[in-house]
Each structure stands twice: as C-alpha cells, then as structure tokens.
Amino acid sequence: MSIFSLALTVLIGVLVFVAFFHFSNFLLDYFQLKTPKKIAWENSIRVVIFIGPAFIVLFVFIIYPVFETIRLSFYDKLGDNFVGLYNYAWAIKDPDFKRSIINNLGWLIVVPTLSTFFGLVIANLADRIWWGSIAKSIIFMPMAISFVGAGVIWKFMYDYRGPGDQQIGLLNAIAVALGFEPQAWLTIPIWNNFFLMAIMIWIQTGLALVIFSAALRTIPKETLDAARIDGASELKIFWKIIIPYLEQTILVIWTIITLLVLKVFDIIYAMTNGQWQTEVLANLMYDWMFRGGGDTGRGSVLAFCILIGVIPILAWNLYRHKQDQKV
Amino acid sequence: MKKIRLSSLFSQLLLLIFVIAWIAPTFGLFISSLRDKDVLAISGWWTSFTTTEVNEIYRTEGKDAQVKEGDYYFIKSNLFGEDKGKEIFRFGVTSKNIDEYQVGESALFKDGTEITVLENGDYIWKSQEEFKKKKGKRVFVSAKSPPSFTLDNYKEVLFKEGLGQAFLNTFAVALPSTLIPLIICSFFAYALTWMKFYGRDILLATIIASLVVPLQMSLIPILTIYNDFGALFGVAAKSYPGIWMAHTGFGLASTTFLLWNFLKSLPQEMMEAAKVDGATHYDTFIKIVVPLSIPAFASIFILQFLWVWNDLLVGLVFLDKHPSEIILTAKLKELLGSRGENWEILTTGAFVSMTVPLFIFFSLQRYFIRGLVAGSIKG
Known part of the structure; x- marks a missing residue:
C-alpha cells in the first residue's frame, strides 16, 4: 500500500472514535432534558456513552477470552468436542512442556533477581x-528497543566462527583472546538459557534503574547524612538504610519483571525458536496455535499455565487496591 | 578524606564497566550496519576504526579488456574495480606464495605473461601474444584497509529487502493502536473517577485484574472471532482495523489505570465548580480535563506507542505476512531465518527498526520515564 492510502486508513480509523464521542455527547446536550426525572436519565445515558466503547473492548478482548480459553482447554483440537482433562494429561507427559516449565522457572528466578540487583547498584552509583545521568540514559536505552531488535543485537554478539577463522562476535573474540576455544553459545543446552536470559536482563535493568532512581530521591537526606556523620561506610548505608527503605519499590519492580518474564516469547522465538532445550511456555503455546493447523485445546492449556503463574500477583494487586480504597 | 576519594574512584570505575557492557552490543550493531558487507563478514566491528591488514583474492579482467600497443597486448585496470582507498603493499600470483612480490614489481604468471600491481590496485598485465581467455587470472594481495564506512547497506535494506514498506506498515499499525485506546480510555477513566454509577468499584477491580492477565489468554478466542467474522462477511480475517482493536484491547487496562491514577489527583473542587456553572460532563471533559492531562497523555502515548512498535506476537497473529501488511519486527524475524548469515542485512535492518524508538527515547525521555514510574509505583 502506498503511504497515502495507509495515512488515509489511519486517519479514518482514529476519526471514527473521535466522531462517536463528539456526536453522541452533542446529541445528548442538544435535547436538553431539564426536569429532575430526565436529568437522571441524561446522566445514565452519559455514563453509557463514556464507558460503553471501553467496556465493549474490555469485554471482547479480555474478559470473554479468559473464560473462553479456560473452556477450550477442556475441548479437542478444533474446540468441538468435550474431552475432559485429556489436554492436561497430554501436557504432563509432554517432554517439551516439562522443559518449558523448568526453563520458565529458571527465567523467573534469574532475570528478576539480577535485573533488580543491577538496577539498584547502578542507581546508587x-x-x-557527576556523569551519572548520562550513564543512566545509556543503561536505560535498551528499554526502548524491541525484543527482536535486541535479539539481533545479541545474536551478533554470540556469533560463532570456526576456531581457525577470525571471530566477528564480540563474546567469542574475547574468549579467543583469553585463550579459550570459540563456542556456539546458543546451542549448548542448559547454558544457552542463561545467554538468552542475559538479553532480558540487559533490557530490564534499565527499568529497575529508573524506578529506583526516582525512589532513591525520596529517602530523607538527613537520615543519610546522620549515618555518614556517625561513620557508617557507604556499603553499610546501602544494606542497612537504603535497602530497607526501598523494600516496597523492590517488590514492585520484582513483580513487573516477573510478569514480563512469564510471557517471554519474542526473544526465544527470534533466537532459537525453542531448539537446543530453550523452550518456554509462551513459545510452545504459539507453536501449538499453528502446528498442524492449530490445536486450540493444547494451546489453551499452555496459556492457562501462564495465567496460573500470574494469579498470586493478581491477588496481591487486588488486595493492595482494596487497602488503598479504604484510606 | 583520602578514603572517600578512593571509594569514589572505585564507584566511577564500576559504573564505567556497567556502561561499557551495556552500550557495546548496540554500538557494535550500529557500526556494523555502516561497514562494507565483505569486510563485515570477515572481521570484528571493533577492528573497523583502525587500519587493518587483510589478505584478499581478486581476479583480473579477461580478453575483452585487452588493447594492443606496439608489439605487446595489455590489460590495464584496477583490481578493486575502482579505487577503494585500500593500500596494497605485497602481492602474489600463486596460492602457495601469496605475498611474493613488493608492490610495483613485475610478477610472472606460469604462462609467461607479466603483471605489475600498484599500491592503489591499478595493474598492468602484459603479454606478447593475444589474451585468449575470457576469465582473468587470480591475484593475491595483502592490503592495508583504512577505516571506511558506507550507507550502501541502508539503501539495500530499505529498498530491496522491503524494510521501507514494513516501516510504513508499522506506523499504520502503531498510530491508531495508540490513539484509539487513548481516546476511549480517557472517557472511561473520567467516568471511573468523576461519575457515580452502579458497578463502578467492580469495574475498577476488573481493570486492576486485567492489568496482569497475560495476552496469551486472549490470542486463541480472538483469532477465532476474527476468522469467523472474516468468513461471515467475506472479508480478510487479518486486517489493520483488526490489529488496532486487538492492541486497543491489550493496552486498555494499563492506559485506563494510568489515566485514572492521574485524574484522581486533580482537585475535586474544580470539577464541582464546573458543575455548578452548569457545565455538562462532556464540557468539563473537553475544556478542563483534557488540557490538564496533556503531560499524562504524552507519557501514556509514548509507552503504548513503543509497546506497539516493538511488539512481535500480536503482529504475527493478527496480520498477514505479505509485504503490504508485515510489520518491522516480523520482517526482521523473517530475515533472521532467511538471511541468517548476511550480517549486513540483519544489523542494518535491526537498526532501521530501532530508529523511531531511539528518536522517541532521546527526545522525550522525560515523559517515557515519568510514565514508567507512574505505572510502577502503584501498579
């Protein structure tokens, strides 16, 4: 499509929504209904106009699919016949599924921990x-890049040439310079998972960094100064004052990164597509959505597994929201 | 005093190590996208700043290029095709001895013809008899290659590999997918904050819960709806409006939540004053809330735009892979499969896909960070 037809499509798409809100509200105001009973009517119609579109989208794209996916997990490949727990029984026996669960657990432990740790250390440093803000910008930058783009960047870092050739991947060049054999990093089972996790850590450290930076500024300066005057070392201040003070923030960052990691797909899909024992749930699910014409039953089971991982965070968020509402 | 200085020096060093480790991958990609593709394939990007010595093989031209001058036949040309700024210092004519001759010396081929190679690649090949072969002969050169950068890869990727079109497609996906949620969610958030209606608290709790629901839960049912819809009305199941609405759905909870958080902080008296003056909710929304929310809109716009621009999964599931619809990330993934060893295509393609996010990042970093922090402190 040419740039003009694309621009026109975009314009029409956006204008439809602006027009809806404008004209529906305009019409409502035009037929001014001023008697008390009618005002109540007007208010209800207004509420419907304001929340209607968003609610429909929320229902169609989130609420309905959650229940539909759970339903489909008990149905066969095409979603026609009820098969009970058959899909779940398949999953438990499937070696790819087992591998995905193990890998996802590994990701869940390593990535949030290291991203949070690096973020905290760098924010403090x-x-x-004086050149700290430039450093922060640089470390934050990968947050703006797509996972696929980051995948290309790191695939280039991990590039492998035979032992005789000149290495063009930085990691192998360093390995060779230090006297080791070059390695095809992404094909070494177990270890390759860590090389993939490194990409996610590289990206998410920036997130942790900026949030910690903002939070650090809320620590009262007097507390820190008092500790310094008392002769506390910087390391001691870090462990005894800063970490306890940032407890809440650490927890929040941890959950954000955990949520991201549970859904990790792009990196695996672009780098290894689950080969060499790097399979994860989201990639396996995508695979089953299309493998052999698609299997909605198995795909739904895998999606549901990801949801189960999210449920503790969901419950905690709702709990905190309730606490906030009380205040 | 001395102790503090030492620890500060240590901090600086540690931070410097982090910075280098974080920037090196991206920097290497950028430099590589600017290098000649032949050099890129055989040497690391870190060697591109210094003059390097390379051993290469070139072929002379064949009989078509010969001219007769006096008793001899000559072929005069340049090994590199044109002067590329490389400096040859030794050359050879057999694979056993690739640096037998000094530049400027005359070397003898086995058939008795004579070749002289000059520093810049010019050569004179002399023979007593007419050259008969269509193909030239191999010449081995050792050359010093000064740092050189080119935009050729960008031309290739944008116009020949179809990344230019994918770039436009991504815009066509990302702009409405950012603006539509912003429009409908701002009304939604307004209603959640300032209007009283039955079920408001449940709706709010639903939003909070939806924030963390993985989008994988939605893929299969939505795809089924789209396929049925397409079959029913005889239209394509995968289309731009389809992906806009999908992105709107997946971004709805976070956009609403961020806006609700912001609107809550606006002074209640202002809203009440407007109401007393007889303003309807729509007037209040357009004339008071929207102008005040511009900074919040900016932050949310950036977050959602970057999310959509960088998305791969939704684009793969809800858009076709033919050239008029494929988005940058999907195209890049396709290149990773089909052109896995052509690093000039991959590095350049990746950098093209990063231009818009990086531009936004460097020009609007403040709003980006503000959005992230606002989303995290509460969320």
Whole structure:
C-alpha cells in the first residue's frame, strides 16, 4: 500500500472514535432534558456513552477470552468436542512442556533477581557521580528497543566462527583472546538459557534503574547524612538504610519483571525458536496455535499455565487496591 | 578524606564497566550496519576504526579488456574495480606464495605473461601474444584497509529487502493502536473517577485484574472471532482495523489505570465548580480535563506507542505476512531465518527498526520515564 492510502486508513480509523464521542455527547446536550426525572436519565445515558466503547473492548478482548480459553482447554483440537482433562494429561507427559516449565522457572528466578540487583547498584552509583545521568540514559536505552531488535543485537554478539577463522562476535573474540576455544553459545543446552536470559536482563535493568532512581530521591537526606556523620561506610548505608527503605519499590519492580518474564516469547522465538532445550511456555503455546493447523485445546492449556503463574500477583494487586480504597 | 576519594574512584570505575557492557552490543550493531558487507563478514566491528591488514583474492579482467600497443597486448585496470582507498603493499600470483612480490614489481604468471600491481590496485598485465581467455587470472594481495564506512547497506535494506514498506506498515499499525485506546480510555477513566454509577468499584477491580492477565489468554478466542467474522462477511480475517482493536484491547487496562491514577489527583473542587456553572460532563471533559492531562497523555502515548512498535506476537497473529501488511519486527524475524548469515542485512535492518524508538527515547525521555514510574509505583 502506498503511504497515502495507509495515512488515509489511519486517519479514518482514529476519526471514527473521535466522531462517536463528539456526536453522541452533542446529541445528548442538544435535547436538553431539564426536569429532575430526565436529568437522571441524561446522566445514565452519559455514563453509557463514556464507558460503553471501553467496556465493549474490555469485554471482547479480555474478559470473554479468559473464560473462553479456560473452556477450550477442556475441548479437542478444533474446540468441538468435550474431552475432559485429556489436554492436561497430554501436557504432563509432554517432554517439551516439562522443559518449558523448568526453563520458565529458571527465567523467573534469574532475570528478576539480577535485573533488580543491577538496577539498584547502578542507581546508587549513578546518583553520586557527576556523569551519572548520562550513564543512566545509556543503561536505560535498551528499554526502548524491541525484543527482536535486541535479539539481533545479541545474536551478533554470540556469533560463532570456526576456531581457525577470525571471530566477528564480540563474546567469542574475547574468549579467543583469553585463550579459550570459540563456542556456539546458543546451542549448548542448559547454558544457552542463561545467554538468552542475559538479553532480558540487559533490557530490564534499565527499568529497575529508573524506578529506583526516582525512589532513591525520596529517602530523607538527613537520615543519610546522620549515618555518614556517625561513620557508617557507604556499603553499610546501602544494606542497612537504603535497602530497607526501598523494600516496597523492590517488590514492585520484582513483580513487573516477573510478569514480563512469564510471557517471554519474542526473544526465544527470534533466537532459537525453542531448539537446543530453550523452550518456554509462551513459545510452545504459539507453536501449538499453528502446528498442524492449530490445536486450540493444547494451546489453551499452555496459556492457562501462564495465567496460573500470574494469579498470586493478581491477588496481591487486588488486595493492595482494596487497602488503598479504604484510606 | 583520602578514603572517600578512593571509594569514589572505585564507584566511577564500576559504573564505567556497567556502561561499557551495556552500550557495546548496540554500538557494535550500529557500526556494523555502516561497514562494507565483505569486510563485515570477515572481521570484528571493533577492528573497523583502525587500519587493518587483510589478505584478499581478486581476479583480473579477461580478453575483452585487452588493447594492443606496439608489439605487446595489455590489460590495464584496477583490481578493486575502482579505487577503494585500500593500500596494497605485497602481492602474489600463486596460492602457495601469496605475498611474493613488493608492490610495483613485475610478477610472472606460469604462462609467461607479466603483471605489475600498484599500491592503489591499478595493474598492468602484459603479454606478447593475444589474451585468449575470457576469465582473468587470480591475484593475491595483502592490503592495508583504512577505516571506511558506507550507507550502501541502508539503501539495500530499505529498498530491496522491503524494510521501507514494513516501516510504513508499522506506523499504520502503531498510530491508531495508540490513539484509539487513548481516546476511549480517557472517557472511561473520567467516568471511573468523576461519575457515580452502579458497578463502578467492580469495574475498577476488573481493570486492576486485567492489568496482569497475560495476552496469551486472549490470542486463541480472538483469532477465532476474527476468522469467523472474516468468513461471515467475506472479508480478510487479518486486517489493520483488526490489529488496532486487538492492541486497543491489550493496552486498555494499563492506559485506563494510568489515566485514572492521574485524574484522581486533580482537585475535586474544580470539577464541582464546573458543575455548578452548569457545565455538562462532556464540557468539563473537553475544556478542563483534557488540557490538564496533556503531560499524562504524552507519557501514556509514548509507552503504548513503543509497546506497539516493538511488539512481535500480536503482529504475527493478527496480520498477514505479505509485504503490504508485515510489520518491522516480523520482517526482521523473517530475515533472521532467511538471511541468517548476511550480517549486513540483519544489523542494518535491526537498526532501521530501532530508529523511531531511539528518536522517541532521546527526545522525550522525560515523559517515557515519568510514565514508567507512574505505572510502577502503584501498579
């Protein structure tokens, strides 16, 4: 499509929504209904106009699919016949599924921990150094890049040439310079998972960093100064004052990154597509959505597994929301 | 005093190590996208800043290029095709001895013909008899290659590999997928904050819960709906409006939540004053809330735009892979499969896909960070 037809499509698409809100509200105001009984009517219609479109989208794209996916997990390949727990029984026996669960657990432990840790350390270092804000920008930058783009960047880092050739991947060049044999990093089972996790850590450290930076500024300066005057070392201040003070923030960052990691798909799909024992749930699910014409039953079971991982966070969020509403 | 300085030096060093480790991958990609594809395939990007020595093989031209001058036949040309700024310092004519001759010396081929190679690649090949072969002969050169960068890869990727079209497609996906949620969610968030209606609290709790529901839960049912819809009305199941609405759905909870959080912080008196003055909710929304929310809109716009621009999964499921619909990330993934060893295509393609996010990042970093922080402190 040419740039003009694309631009026109975009314009029409957006204008439809602007027009809806404008004209529906305009019409409502035009037929001004001023008697008390009618005002109540007007208010209800207004509420419907305001929340209607969003509610329909929310229902069609989130609420209905959640229940439909759970229903489909008990149905066969095409979603026609009820098969009970058959799909779940298949999953438990499937070696790819087992591998995915193990890998996902590995991701869940390593990535949030290291991203949070690096973010916290860097935020602390950068706050005390005059070129800290430049450093923060640089470390934050991968947040703007797509996972696929990051995949290409790191695939190039991990590039492998035979032992005789000149290495063009930085990691192998370093390995060779240090006197080791070059390795095809992404094809070494178990270890390759860590090389993939490194990409996610590289990206998410930036997120942790900016949030910690903002939170660090809320620590009262007097507390820190008092500790310094008392002769506490910087390391001690970090462990005894900063970490306890940031407890809430650490928890929040942890959950955000955990949510992302549970859904990790792009990196695996672009780098290895689950080969060499790097399979994860989201990639396996995508695979089953299309493998052999698609199997909605198995795909739904896999999606449901990801949802189960999310449920503790969901419950915690709702709990906190309720606490907030009380105040 | 001395202790503090030492620890500060240590901090600086540690931070520097982090910075280098974080920037090196992206920097290497960028430099590689600017290098000649032949050099890129055989040497690391870190060697591109210095003059390097390379051993290469070239072929002379064949009989078609010969001219007769006096008693001899000559072929005069340049090994590189044109002057590329490389400096040859030794050359050879057999694979056993690839640096037998100094530049400027005359070398003898086995058939008795004589060749002289100059520093810049020019050569004179002299023979007593007419050249008969269509193909030229191999010449081995050792050359010093100064740092050189080119935009050729970008031309190739944008116009020949179809990334230019994918770039436009991504815009056509990302702009409405950002603006539509912003429009409908701002009304939604307004209603959640300032209007009283039955079921408001449940709706709010649903939004909070939806924030964390993985989008994988929605893929299969939505795809089924789209396929049925397409079959029923005889239209394509995968289309731009389809993906806009999908992105709107997946971005709805977070957009609403962020806006609700912001609107809550606006002073209640203002809203009440407007109401007393006889303003309807729509007037209040357009004339008071929207102008005040511009900074919040900016943050949310950036977050959602980057999310959509960088998305792969939704684009793969809800758009076709033919050239008029494929988005950048899907195209890049396709290149990773089909052109896996052509690093000039991959590095350049990746960088093209990163231009818009990086531009937004560097020009609007403040709003980006504000959005992230606002979303996290509560969420």
